[in-house]
Amino acid sequence: MAEVTYFVALPFVATDDGIAAGEPIECFNPTAVVMKAEALSRKDGHVGAVAFIR
DSSP states (O other): OOOOEEEEEEEEEEEEEEEOOOOEEEEHHHHHHHHHHHHHHSTTTTEEEEEEOO
């Protein structure tokens, strides 16, 4: 069985109750996912972001 690797950037947004995960964005490779997470972390309304591989 072939393995599938997912590269995901996950932003975090401010809410009335604190912080919540935003909409995950799938990317094509490790470089792209790190760049996307960095860009998301600087976007207005976002309080941070993570890049992860699964």
